[in-house]
Amino acid sequence: MDMVKMFHMNGGIGDESYSSNSGLQRAGIMKTQGSIEEAISELYKNNPSCTKTIIMADLGCSVGPNTLLVSSIVINAVAKTSLELGLKSPEVQINLNDLPTNDFNTIFTSLPEHQENSTNDHLPLCYFTGVPGSFFNRLFPSKTINFIHSSYGLHWLSKRPELEEINKGSIYLSRTTPESVSRAYYQQFQKDFLGFLKCRSEELVGGGRMILTLLGRTNDDSRDEESYYVWRPLAMALQEMVSEGLVDEEKFDSFNIPLYTPSTNEIKNLVETQGFFRIDRLEHFYVYMETLKTDKFDEAYEDEGIVRALAKSMRAASESLVANHFGEAILDNVFTRYAKRYAKILSCNKEKGRYVSVTVSLIKKE
Numbered sequence: 001m002d003m004v005k006m007f008h009m010n011g012g013i014g015d016e017s018y019s020s021n022s023g024l025q026r027a028g029i030m031k032t033q034g035s036i037e038e039a040i041s042e043l044y045k046n047n048p049s050c051t052k053t054i055i056m057a058d059l060g061c062s063v064g065p066n067t068l069l070v071s072s073i074v075i076n077a078v079a080k081t082s083l084e085l086g087l088k089s090p091e092v093q094i095n096l097n098d099l100p101t102n103d104f105n106t107i108f109t110s111l112p113e114h115q116e117n118s119t120n121d122h123l124p125l126c127y128f129t130g131v132p133g134s135f136f137n138r139l140f141p142s143k144t145i146n147f148i149h150s151s152y153g154l155h156w157l158s159k160r161p162e163l164e165e166i167n168k169g170s171i172y173l174s175r176t177t178p179e180s181v182s183r184a185y186y187q188q189f190q191k192d193f194l195g196f197l198k199c200r201s202e203e204l205v206g207g208g209r210m211i212l213t214l215l216g217r218t219n220d221d222s223r224d225e226e227s228y229y230v231w232r233p234l235a236m237a238l239q240e241m242v243s244e245g246l247v248d249e250e251k252f253d254s255f256n257i258p259l260y261t262p263s264t265n266e267i268k269n270l271v272e273t274q275g276f277f278r279i280d281r282l283e284h285f286y287v288y289m290e291t292l293k294t295d296k297f298d299e300a301y302e303d304e305g306i307v308r309a310l311a312k313s314m315r316a317a318s319e320s321l322v323a324n325h326f327g328e329a330i331l332d333n334v335f336t337r338y339a340k341r342y343a344k345i346l347s348c349n350k351e352k353g354r355y356v357s358v359t360v361s362l363i364k365k366e
């Protein structure tokens, strides 16, 4: 399975698009806003070239409001720091990266509106560029980038790990997962993450900053299901369809989500092993499914509304993987079952209505 060729969030702005169903990721980004602002302010104050131009990149930017949310946080932080320093705002170049199958057109058609809506005179002049390609490879010339941001992209592996054993009954790392499978997953994550850090260390200028936020874990046990609550209903829905003869059992057995959710310790060890970055901040936080609550929900059916919104959010993010493996015909059925399964899980245990994120703020050593 080649992630570069087939993986993408649902494009467009329709009901099932990532644009319309990325509220959870948005809530996660908002929790890191303070770290982004702090990094930009320090970058600006400590690097003389940043008073003229700041070049940033958002890696795995996807499509929709979150793509421009990150840019807006950076642009406002630049304007605020300029005011503080009594300087004219530098120009900002914003490189938006994702896999080539990402819906870049939808991003670009929303840009003029985004730029024209700004009313603040201190806002810097911005130049947007699209950069298709895998962030596990080099994307920019050496020592040209001041700031890199990436949210909710780096837990996706570059490919499905080669497995010696079947991960029977599961599609993620769970209590029943054989050790050889969890080892293979960690090894793939390690290879990908170290490769990512190496590329970025070559592209960032000395003193450049990087903030990475990804799905993670609060402990060091990779088979702890805490970080896979949202995938469990998908496994259950597929299993149900196997038992009804709607999905082939062998197909189910060979379906493993190419995703690894690291702990803060794992991130710390990998950053220190690679050696080109200093850790400024490293922490985990929770994002609650209640974030998906909207005014449209009737209070009596709030949980039902949240569950339906979560099923749409999961579909927007994982439809390309499910369709590539099982075919498009099962999509409606499997995600309807997903919502029912998740509703049951949530009614028994409200703790399962949250997911863990890990965020790390890094400084490139001189």
Ligand SMILES: C[S@@+](CC[C@H](N)C(=O)[O-])C[C@H]1O[C@@H](n2cnc3c(N)ncnc32)[C@H](O)[C@@H]1O
Residues within 6 Å of the ligand: 007, 008, 009, 022, 025, 026, 029, 059, 060, 061, 062, 063, 066, 067, 097, 098, 099, 102, 133, 134, 135, 136, 150, 151, 152, 153, 154, 156, 158, 317
């Ligand atoms: C869940 S979305 C997150 C989008 C956005 N950053 C946000 O926080 O809402 C993950 C994005 O990472 C992208 N992605 C995954 N692997 C990638 C890779 N190797 N190179 C570039 N982008 C990748 C996916 O295509 C997807 O658009």
